[in-house]
Amino acid sequence: MYNNDIIRIENLHVTTATQVILKDINLKIPRNRITVILGPSGCGKTTLLKCLNRLTDLHPQLQVSGKVWIDDEDIFQPNVDVIAVRKKMGLLSQRPYPLPMSIYQNVAYGLKMQGIADKHTIRERVQHYLEEVGLWKEVKDRLHSPASKLSIGQQQRLCLARGLAVQPEIILADEPTSALDPISSKKIEEKFLELKSDYTLVLVTHILRQAKRLADHVIFMYLGEVIEQGTPQEIFEHPQTTILREYLKSGH
Numbered sequence: 001m002y003n004n005d006i007i008r009i010e011n012l013h014v015t016t017a018t019q020v021i022l023k024d025i026n027l028k029i030p031r032n033r034i035t036v037i038l039g040p041s042g043c044g045k046t047t048l049l050k051c052l053n054r055l056t057d058l059h060p061q062l063q064v065s066g067k068v069w070i071d072d073e074d075i076f077q078p079n080v081d082v083i084a085v086r087k088k089m090g091l092l093s094q095r096p097y098p099l100p101m102s103i104y105q106n107v108a109y110g111l112k113m114q115g116i117a118d119k120h121t122i123r124e125r126v127q128h129y130l131e132e133v134g135l136w137k138e139v140k141d142r143l144h145s146p147a148s149k150l151s152i153g154q155q156q157r158l159c160l161a162r163g164l165a166v167q168p169e170i171i172l173a174d175e176p177t178s179a180l181d182p183i184s185s186k187k188i189e190e191k192f193l194e195l196k197s198d199y200t201l202v203l204v205t206h207i208l209r210q211a212k213r214l215a216d217h218v219i220f221m222y223l224g225e226v227i228e229q230g231t232p233q234e235i236f237e238h239p240q241t242t243i244l245r246e247y248l249k250s251g252h
């Protein structure tokens with residue numbers, strides 16, 4: 001159905017000395033869509049996300065084999081520029097990690113990483129990205145106060161703004177609303193729906209209702225394997241396997 005896939009994974013295995021964490025993963029992630037990775041705790045969702053930007057490099061105990069193509073580059077080849085691969089991706093984790101500096105500096109940091117030095121341009125771009133995540137009005141009068149003073153929900157949107165300032169193509173989000181109250185979660189969900197016109201989003205979530213609200217494409221994992229993948233209609237209304245049917249019934 002999709003012929004515009006930004007990520008393709010072929011025969012991906014991740015193991016430790018004692019455990020198979022991901023087993024023969026084959027999948028495609030469509031560009032400018034929200035792909036949701038669903039599955040019970042411990043099934044390998046976070047590890048799969050880590051393979052997409054080679055954060056697995058930071059865990060020498062993980063053995064990775066297979067191919068992960070991003071924009072037609074196999075990122076596990078030895079000559080690949082890992083920094084360039086990571087710059088293509090913004091990462092949002094379960095808890096926001098603002099840098100220990102002001103609200104303004106958090107976003108400016110992303111811009112400086114892009115090599116932007118002109119102060120006027122930085123000021124304009126900081127406003128632009130804070131507007132893009134719906135935070136500008138809330139913080140414009142306290143841009144120079146510490147980011148840590150913001151609520152957790154605001155911090156998560158600030159981290160999103162910092163990630164966007166690096167101009168990624170892909171946003172990887174690992175249960176990004178799990179620490180947030182319902183109103184802040186809704187704001188993140190609304191932003192994701194807006195952002196997909198410019199970015200590809202890959203979202204790991206436990207929350208079935210969130211997956212139904214956001215997903216254009218769904219990947220269901222169980223014990224390190226992709227059990228089913230398809231459109232929300234295929235996955236939620238016509239599950240093919242008993243495992244997925246049971247998972248949907250349990251209503252996680």
Ligand SMILES: Nc1ncnc2c1ncn2[C@@H]1O[C@H](COP(=O)(O)OP(=O)(O)OP(=O)(O)O)[C@@H](O)[C@H]1O
Nearest residue numbers: 016021040041042043044045046047048059061062
């Ligand atoms: N760096 C690592 N070293 C050893 N084992 C690991 C490592 N990372 C993950 N694992 C193991 O791999 C399995 C999958 O973990 P992962 O965090 O990818 O699952 P998950 O589906 O994201 O779980 P959750 O929903 O609870 O966050 C777990 O059994 C975990 O203990």
